[in-house]
Amino acid sequence: MKKVYENQILQLDVxxxxxxxxxxxxxxxxxxxxxxxVTKENPRVKVSNFKGLKEAFEAPGHQSLIGDFKPLIDxxxxxxxxxxxxxxxxxxxxxxxxNQEEILSQAFRLLEEKSISVGIQKEAIESLKPMETVxxxxxxxxxxxxxxxxxYYELGEKKPxxxxxxxxxxxxxxxxxxxxxxxxxxxxxHATDGTPGKTVFGNPIPAKKGRDFPxxxxxxxxxxxxxxxxxxxxxxxxxxVRFRQGKITVEDHLFISxxxxxxxxxxxxxxxxxxxxxxxxKFTVVAQKDILIKxxxxxxxxxxxxxxxxxxxxxxxxxxxxxAKIKAGRNVYAKFVREASVEAGDDINVGLYAIDSHLxxxxxxxxxxxxxxxxxxxxxxxxxAGSIGNRFEKETQVxxxxxxxxxxxxxxxxxxxxFSEALTKGNQLKRQLEIFEINQDSLDEKALNTYNALMFxxxxxxxxxxxxxxxxxxxxxxxxxxGEGEITVLDNAHPNTMLEIKNLQxxxxxxxSGSIFVKDNEIHLKSE
Numbered sequence: 015m016k017k018v019y020e021n022q023i024l025q026l027d028v029x030x031x032x033x034x035x036x037x038x039x040x041x042x043x044x045x046x047x048x049x050x051x052v053t054k055e056n057p058r059v060k061v062s063n064f065k066g067l068k069e070a071f072e073a074p075g076h077q078s079l080i081g082d083f084k085p086l087i088d089x090x091x092x093x094x095x096x097x098x099x100x101x102x103x104x105x106x107x108x109x110x111x112x113n114q115e116e117i118l119s120q121a122f123r124l125l126e127e128k129s130i131s132v133g134i135q136k137e138a139i140e141s142l143k144p145m146e147t148v149x150x151x152x153x154x155x156x157x158x159x160x161x162x163x164x165x166y167y168e169l170g171e172k173k174p175x176x177x178x179x180x181x182x183x184x185x186x187x188x189x190x191x192x193x194x195x196x197x198x199x200x201x202x203x204h205a206t207d208g209t210p211g212k213t214v215f216g217n218p219i220p221a222k223k224g225r226d227f228p229x230x231x232x233x234x235x236x237x238x239x240x241x242x243x244x245x246x247x248x249x250x251x252x253x254x255v256r257f258r259q260g261k262i263t264v265e266d267h268l269f270i271s272x273x274x275x276x277x278x279x280x281x282x283x284x285x286x287x288x289x290x291x292x293x294x295x296k297f298t299v300v301a302q303k304d305i306l307i308k309x310x311x312x313x314x315x316x317x318x319x320x321x322x323x324x325x326x327x328x329x330x331x332x333x334x335x336x337x338a339k340i341k342a343g344r345n346v347y348a349k350f351v352r353e354a355s356v357e358a359g360d361d362i363n364v365g366l367y368a369i370d371s372h373l374x375x376x377x378x379x380x381x382x383x384x385x386x387x388x389x390x391x392x393x394x395x396x397x398x399a400g401s402i403g404n405r406f407e408k409e410t411q412v413x414x415x416x417x418x419x420x421x422x423x424x425x426x427x428x429x430x431x432x433f434s435e436a437l438t439k440g441n442q443l444k445r446q447l448e449i450f451e452i453n454q455d456s457l458d459e460k461a462l463n464t465y466n467a468l469m470f471x472x473x474x475x476x477x478x479x480x481x482x483x484x485x486x487x488x489x490x491x492x493x494x495x496x497g498e499g500e501i502t503v504l505d506n507a508h509p510n511t512m513l514e515i516k517n518l519q520x521x522x523x524x525x526x527s528g529s530i531f532v533k534d535n536e537i538h539l540k541s542e
Contacts, residue, residue, distance in 0.1 A: 018083060019056055023048055024070075026059065028083040035059065035083045037067065042074040057103040057145055058084040087121050089128060095213035096153035098130050102142050109144040117142075125151065132212045151214040159208035159224030166200040166247075166262050167191065167255050189306045189327045189347075190286055191255040192267055199236060199255055200247035200262055202229045225452050232263035254286040254304070259473035265303065273309070274299055280317075292330070293319060295337075305342075312349065313338065332356070334371070346375070360488070377491070382504050386410060395492050396500045403508030403522070410508075416499030416516035416532060417492060426489040433482040440479055443472045497531035497538065 015036070019026040023044045027036045037049075046068065053059050061067055062081040070078035088101040100121065104112065121139050125131075133152035142148065169191050193199060208221030229238065229245060237248045249255075253267040266285030273291035274281055280298040281287060287301040292309040298317045299305060304324035307313060312330030315337040319326060323343040332338055334354025340346060346358045351368040358375040365381055370388040378393045380386065383400040391397055391412040403410045450457065450465040457465065499515040504527065507513065511522040515532040528541040 019052065019059075021052075024052070026052070026056070026083075027077070033083050033085075034079055035061075035081045036077045037070040037080045038077045039070050039074040044071060044074070046071045055105065057105060058086065060084050086117070087124055089124055089130075091128075091130070091214060094153075095215055095217065096155070097149050098125075098151035098214045099147050100139065100142065100150040101147040102144050104144040106144050121150075129216070130214045131216050132214050153213045153219070154211045156211035156219045156221040157209040158222045159206040161224040162205040162227045163203040164200070164227050164229060165202075166257075167193070167198070169255060169257070189304050189325055190267070190288060192253070192269075192286075192288065193249045193255055193264060194252050195249055197249045198246060199249055199264065200229060200231065202227070202245045204243045204245070206243075225448075227448075228451055230261045232258070232261050235264040236262065258477070260476035261473065268301075286324070295335075316340075326358075331366075332371075336370075376488075386412065396495045396502070398502040399504070401505040401507070402501075402503055402513075403511040405508060407508055407510040410511045411514070412501055412511065413514040414499040414501055414516070419493070419498050422489055422492055426486070426493065429482060429486050429489060433479070433486055436475060436479045436482060440472065440475050443468055443475065447472060495531070496529055496540065497533035500529055500531040502529045503527045 015027045016030050017025060018028050023039065023041045025038045025040060027038070028034070029036070049067065053061065060082045063079055066078040066080045070076065070080065084103050086103055088103055090099045090101075091097070092099075102109065102117070109117075118140065121142065125134060130151050132154060135150050135152070138148050139150050205224030205226045207223050210221045211219035213219060229247060231238070231247050235250050235253070237250055239246045239248055247262065249264045251264055251266070252269070253264040256263055256265050266283070268281070268283045268285060268287045270278060270281070270287070270289045270291070274289055274293040274297050280300075282298075282300045284302045286303045286305075287299060288306045288308065289299070290308055292311050293299055293307060293313045293316045295315040296317050298319070300318065300320045300322070301324070302322050305319060305321045305326045307319075307326075307328045307330070310330045312328050312332055313319065314333050315335040316339075317337070318339045318341070319328075320340075321342045321344070325345045325347065326340060326342040327347040328340070329349060331349035332340060332351045332354045334352060336353045338354040340348075340354060340356040342358045344358065344360045346356055346362045348356070348362075348364055350366040351364055351371045351373065353370045355372045356362055356374070360375065361377040361379065362373050362375040363379055364373075364384060367385040367387065368380065368389065368391070369385075372390050372392070374392040376394040377396045377398075378391055379398045380400060385404070386397075386399045386402045387404050388408045388410050391410075393412075393414045395414065395417055397412055397414060402412060447465065447468055450461065450468070497515075501513050501515065506525045506527050507522045509522055509524060513520045513522065513530055515530065515537065516535075518532055518535070518537050520530060520537055526539075528539055530537060530539050532538070
């Protein structure tokens with residue numbers, strides 16, 4: 015037992031083997047409150063046995079265990095072993111009287127004895143002050159790996175092209191995103207392992223590997239090529255890039271470098287078709303998907319050009335000679351139309367003019383100075399043109415069958431609800447798939463089968479979401495129409511033009527312009 019403190023009232027002794035602290039009260043009249051001054055003078059005194067402290071004052075001369083005698087330098091390590099704290103258990107006066115170099119040496123020795131070797135803060139130790147607790151060592155945090163980065167070929171927008179001078183070319187439509195065999199269509203930069211960390215004791219802290227995400231692609235049309243932490247997607251065939259069921263694919267694309275004529279014969283193709291030249295008179299081009307005819311002279315008296323489910327773009331225009339038939343499952347784009355029949359499941363976009371032609375679609379539009387002269391125009395909800403008819407008063411008929419705004423609004427509400435439900439379900443499936451994908455290296459056969467079943471559901475749902483979104487946009491576009499059917503004339507409608515909306519007719523007898531629409535079963539005119 016070693017005496018560490020004594021005054022007229024009491025004495026403190028420490029068991030050097032256990033560092034337990036004992037109190038003996040000398041003055042029988044001493045009060046327990048007097049012990050507060052002792053603890054202030056001696057920061058190393060730690061009272062943990064208050065019962066023993068009370069007994070010491072109640073039985074003077076009897077030695078009682080009251081706590082522990084703290085070390086000169088107290089060292090504590092956080093639970094996660096990422097911080098080491100040091101406290102100097104001395105009063106200011108004790109510190110000034112002590113051998114500070116020896117205290118400093120003792121601090122470094124203590125770290126070494128406790129095997130603390132990482133992130134030692136030398137400056138913090140050298141600046142130690144009495145009764146202050148400072149961090150003297152930090153562990154090194156592990157650095158999580160980076161998540162995989164997936165990039166796909168970006169599809170162009172089907173809209174008029176902007177030329178280098180800033181002008182808009184309404185006749186150059188970006189219809190197909192074509193690639194050659196071996197072309198890049200996507201990639202994944204693999205997830206990284208991250209950097210391990212260390213505790214203050216030098217124990218390793220494993221790094222969390224970045225999340226992996228799968229490349230979603232059609233393996234029949236696209237190859238995955240591995241190299242240096244990157245998986246690149248390369249087209250197996252020449253074709254048009256599309257996204258189907260949430261996967262990127264390359265669809266069959268027939269490219270004809272010249273004209274469709276006796277050398278090629280009629281074209282029937284289950285994919286996309288691009289024709290660099292023209293389609294000669296009396297020939298037929300039928301494709302399941304988009305048809306792009308790039309020749310400057312456009313087409314003439316063709317028998318039929320038909321896209322069953324896609325768009326048709328004829329950049330040079332149509333001079334049909336009263337014979338040509340053009341039919342698209344979706345949209346038709348043409349520089350001009352003369353003496354031809356054109357039908358589209360969605361919209362018809364004509365650049366310069368439509369003369370003596372029959373046009374049928376949901377929405378028929380031309381440029382601001384585009385003209386409709388002669389023929390019949392049959393739209394579901396709207397027609398827009400620069401002028402209709404001509405100064406020679408050529409008979410021109412424009413008909414809009416119209417729609418019920420109430421029914422379309424009700425239908426839109428239903429579609430919005432279905433779309434929202436599908437999105438919610440899609441997000442739930444996506445989260446489930448991500449859990450499987452994060453742990454894909456450890457999936458057993460049962461889990462893998464579950465993952466594949468979920469992926470099949472997700473891919474079908476993506477198609478459903480895309481279809482609902484397209485229908486949503488169609489209905490919203492329809493509701494942008496004034497009233498329940500509209501004909502907009504930006505310049506002039508000439509006499510002898512018959513305008514009809516929802517079986518209500520207006521014969522133009524003098525030049526007029528603006529929007530004609532039907533509301534409450536009456537024709538209204540609004541100047542633009």
